[in-house]
Structure formats: structure tokens, C-alpha cells
Amino acid sequence: MSSTVLFDVPGPRARVRHRLLAVVGVAAIAALVGYVVWRFIDTGQFEGRKWSWIEYKQIQISLAEALGRTLSAFAVGAVLALTFGAIFAAARLSDHRWVSAPAAVVVELFRAIPLVIMMFFFYYGLPATGIKLSAFTAVVLSLMLYNGSVLAEVFRAGINSLPKGQSEAAYALGMRKTQVMVLVLLPQALRAMMPTIISQLVVLLKDTALGFLITFEELLYWGRQIGGQLQFGRPLIPTMIVVAAIYIGLCLLLTWFANYLEKRNRRNKKVIALENKDAEMVVLTNDHQA
């Protein structure tokens, strides 16, 4: 924890100073939050009429359906991205240049193209060639290509940063390349990289909201629809609050799971500490797409 590194245990004078700073800071933050809350109240965001939509069964059902579409895009996207990542990581690790070079190009390419552009390409561009994809398919395909490429790098870094002795010992026992990979390297790398993989899935979950831009009727799209309804006084802010709470809650659940795995890894003797810093760099330099 860095906070204990950077300063001493505060003495009496420092404690007084910190308390003063805290009071000033809290006052400033309270003023800012207070102002925003006052704007919310003043413009009637907390009026009963703007929240009455929650009571309608039809709207509750449509919320559940929108959430379902978000979650199914996440689930299908995650499975496809993990598969894509595994295949391309294996290809990049191959000793044959004619396998590893094209795989490297594909991975680098799809990491450089913005997801929005990919979605536009699949949804608006492809119909010109006679291929008509649904919004769901376009979203899921884009998620697979982008997050799959990132995951391929994560897998690769995990395998590369295992101690050399692991594969050497396996070869010394007479195992073949595939056996070394499947029986020795992969299980260890997967365990060590699991928290990173879950974090990338958080990114994938957030990315499903980009489907909004190609009229994929997911959670955010639902919020915008209900938020524009005149009969409830255009409750866009209330619906956005609900949608944000759902997204943040879901992502926090996944993040919490990643942290839990990381803690368990630290105690677990089966998990080998990764040797070089490559794996850590992947965690840090992991592209944070929307």
C-alpha cells in the first residue's frame, strides 16, 4: 500500500493540519455535491411523476428484457472472445513463423481499430455486400474481435512469464511441445492470469453499451427510450440513474470476483509467481476501451 510508504505516522501538529485540511476538503466537496443535488431538486428530478414509471409492470418487464439482452451480449461475447484469444495466443506462440506472423498481424490490427468503427462496419457497411447482420450479431462479433485480441496478448504474456525451468523440466521428462503447453504451462498461466482475464471481461461488459450507437436495444437504449416519454415528464435523469446503478453494480460484482481470485492466488501455493514483469505490464497497459 503506497499510502503508508509516502508519509510518516503523523505527529500532533501534522494531525491538526490533516484535520484542518479534511474539514476544508469535506466542505468543498459537500458544497459541490450540494449544488448538484440542489440542481436535481430544483429542476424536479425527484418529483413523484418522474419516477412513477417504475410502478408500471410493462416497463419493469421491458427493463428486464433490455437487461437480458445486455447480459446475453456479454455472455456470448465473453465466450467468443475467450475462444478467439486462446486460438490466437496459441498461434502467436507457435514455432512456425507462417503461423505466428499472420496471427500477430490479426491481433495487432484488431487492437488498433476502434470498436465503434467495427460495429458500424458490421452493421451499416456489410449490407452493401448483401450480408445483413442483426445489431446483436454486429455487437457480439466486434466484442469478440477486439477483446479476443486483447485476451490473446494476456494469455501470451502469462505463458511467457512462467519460470523457464517449468518447460525445461517438462522437456527433460520427454514431453512433446503440445504436452508441455497443455499439461504444464497452460494450467499455471491460466491460474496466474485469471484476475486479469476477469478485468478484461469487465471491459467487455461495459463495451456492450456501445451497441447503443447501432440501435442495439440494450439497457442504455432502454433508458433513453423510457427517459424520453412525455407522460412521465421526460424522466431521462431518473432512468439514467437506474441504468448507471445496474451497470456499476454488475461491473463491481465482476471486479470483486477478480480481487477475490487475486487474494486467493496469493495464499495458494499452487500458483507460481510470474517471473518477469511482462504479465504485470499487460495488466497495466491493457487497453481500457469504453
Place this chain on the structure above:
Amino acid sequence: MGVLTRNLDLFVAHFGETLRLFAFSAVISLLAGVFLAMLRVSPVPVFRGVGTLYVTVVRNTPLTLVFVFFVFAYPYLEIIKFEFFTAAVVALSIYTSAFVCEVVRSGINTVPVGQAEASRALGLTFTQMLGSIVLPQAMRSVVPPMVSTFIALLKNTTVAAGFSVREAGAIRDALSEAGESTLVGMLWVAGIFVLLVMPLTFLQRVLEKRWSVAR
């Protein structure tokens, strides 16, 4: 090739807007991110709490949601009126600063404990220590992941396409209005992004190799 050459003005104008969006948001989120990181390592618990809360909430919110809020919902609050471009800069900066903060903080964590202890022994104050001892060293290990954060920001500017900002993502709209092939147009946009991002990725690899031996 035809789609690009016939609409060269359009491509130049829209990618110019992308770069403008990128430049504004990059500067603001860098400043805000470093400030947030200082909050997160400060000796005052309340400041640490505020920093942590901000980062946790923003990192778990989809960027599109931040955009929808600032473009469609924020006007209902009747505070200050924004243009679409300003709203996009605000949304991108709010989102990216949380990631910048985490990168800076992890950089601070890589500075050996002894450095901070030694500067305290010399009688430096917290701000002096952070400003002249810890942050300069932290910045070194921070550059490669920071480049990644900004690559992500560059790609994220395309989200503004859905919110009436005429940047690269919005080229599709303009092309389909002009009756051009959006398929080819999108391929060009993707290609230009690859050209923009690849040198940055390369730079990042070089910096990583050159600076990783520093300690």
C-alpha cells in the same frame, strides 16, 4: 481508393476534429488524473476516500453512458449550456482521468520505499517529496501504460459519433448522405486508425525496453 480521394476534404475535416477532441481531452484528463492520484496517496483519509470513490464509480461505468448523460440528460439540470463538442470533451475527460489516476498511482507504487524515507529524513514536506522525488521517478515507469491509456482515448473519441460531433466515427453518416459506399469508407477509417495507433504502440514498446532497466 475512390471513396477516399473523392471525399478527401471530408476525411481531413473529420479526422482533424478527432485529433482536436483527443488533444483537449488528453490534456484535461492528464491534469485531472495526476490530481486524483495525489488525492489517492494523500495522508488525509477523506481525500483518499474521495479519490477511491471517483475511480471506482467511473471505471465501472460505460463511456457511452457518460456520453448519454452529458449530451441528453445534463441539459435538464439547467446549469451551464454546452456545445456537443464541449460535452464530448467533458465526458471523455471524466472517463479517462480515472484511468490516468490508476496508472500514476501504480507508478508511485514502483518507487522504492527508501526514496520517500530519505526525503523525509532530509526534512522535505509531503508536497516537496511528491513533486521533486517520487513523481519524477514514478513518471518513468508510467510512460508505457500512459501511452496505452491515450491510445484508448484516441479510439474512444469515436463514441462521439453517436452524439452529433463530426469526428472520424461520423464519416459514415456523411458518406451515406452523399450516396458513397459506407463499407469502403469504414475500411478507410479503420485503416487510418491503424496508421495512427501503430506508431504509438511501437513507441511504447521502445520506451518500455529502454526504461525498464532504469531501476
